[in-house]
Amino acid sequence: MKSWKLSPKIEDVARYVECYWFLEKELHDQSFSYPKLNPDPSSHLIVSNLNSTYEYTHSNKTQNVSGSHWIFPHLKTFTMDHSAPFKIVGVKFKIGALYSLKMNNLSSKLDKVETIDVNHLIGSRTFSSDQLLMNAAEQKQQVCNILDEELLPWLSDCHEDKHSHLVRQIMLLLGDTAIAEIGEKLHRSQRTIERSFARVTGLSMKQPQSMIHLEEILNYLYQLNKEDINWVDVANKYGFSDQPHLIRHLKSSIGKTPASYALDRDLTIDIYGNFEFD
Template sequence: MKNWKLAPKSESVAKYVECYWFLEKEPDDHGNLYPKLNPDPAAHLIIASDNEVHQYDHSGTRQVVQGCHWIFPHLKTLTMDHSDPFKIIGIKFRVGALYSLNLPDLISILDKVEPVAIMRMFGSDLGSAEQLVDSAFEQRDSLCATLDDALSVYLSKALEDKHSELVRNILPILSDTPIAEIGEKLHRSQRTIERAFTRVTGLTMKQVHCMVRLEDMLNYLYELNDAELNWADIARKYEFSDQPHLIRHLKNSIGNTPAAYAQQRDLTIDVYGNFELN
């Protein structure tokens, strides 16, 4: 398995893009063939060869796309078919970035996977998807510079307003501030911040807070082996009222109880590893 993750070097791009990443599964790689993506409030633009087919399943619904595509913010765990070798580049946009890019109504695209023509989006100077993924591992710095250049032009059309600015102030404090206190902390009414947040992200603050806490917990669990898992301690660490509350939360979020998750370890963080930002 080959992978990397890099932050944009352009400040104008980094305002909207958290990182670029690359993942390649080679023919002799073994492991879970159907890894799961946990719920994510951020959107990912996937750059893939035109002949590659990508499948995403959730709650009895199957979405199939070919080549480049968006994975929009999703509340449901997505199961992917990674039984065949593949190479993909990902562009992870920051939470709320899609609003500034004036994409369709954000609530309507939640949990959706949709094809995209990247040359139409960024211009022909970017090159074909095949060229980008073929050189991605060996020439990652050059690729990231190319993406910076293409995104700098694309993002120059991004629009900011009072709602996006307010949400940019909410996000850094959302994980460690009680939601009911955020309005007071930012000197705004609770109704104002709730409406702005949903308008910009398509999600409620509670939904995003739960996703951030879930990601932190999964990163923590990834470092532990089965013998080290003490679910009562984990429930206390992540401020669940008790262990049954944690069980219900994981069941609703990733479709598995803690015991089943510990046995299967089928989320992408377990299958492909928590590769660090360089």
């Protein structure tokens, strides 16, 4: 198993792209074949070889795509078929970035994956998924440089308005500020910030806040062995009123109680690691 994660180097790209990441499962890898992808408020552009196929299942609904594709924000876990070897590069966009890139009807994209022609999307005649992936494991900085240069013209032709500017300000506060206090901090009415956030992201503010907190919890649990987890301490550490509150949160988010999750450890972070920045 090979993986890495790097940040864009060009400022105009980093305005919309949070990071680039790479994952390769080789023929001899014996990792879990059906990992679960936890809820995520960001969109990921998955760059893949044209003849590769991917399967995502959620609530008994299966979505199949071939080649490069979008994973749009999803509120529940996706079960992925990773039984065969694969090699992919991901472009993780910042929350709300697709609004500025003129991709409309974001709420209709929730919980969906969608095949995409990357060359058509970014307006490039030179971009090659196969070339990018060929030596991606060993030449990570070169891959990032290529993506920066290829994405820059597309990302420079963006649409910024009062709603996208406001959402940028909201996102700076959302991780550690009560939603009811954000409007006051930004000198806006609660109705104004909620409407702008929904327009730009297709989500309520509570949804990404919950998913951000979930990711923090999963990153913390990843560092612990099953026998070292104290769920009362976890509940206190992450601001839950009590352990039953934490249990309800995890069951709603990933479909499992804390005890079941600790036993299975079948999310992507457990199978592939937490993709720390190099």
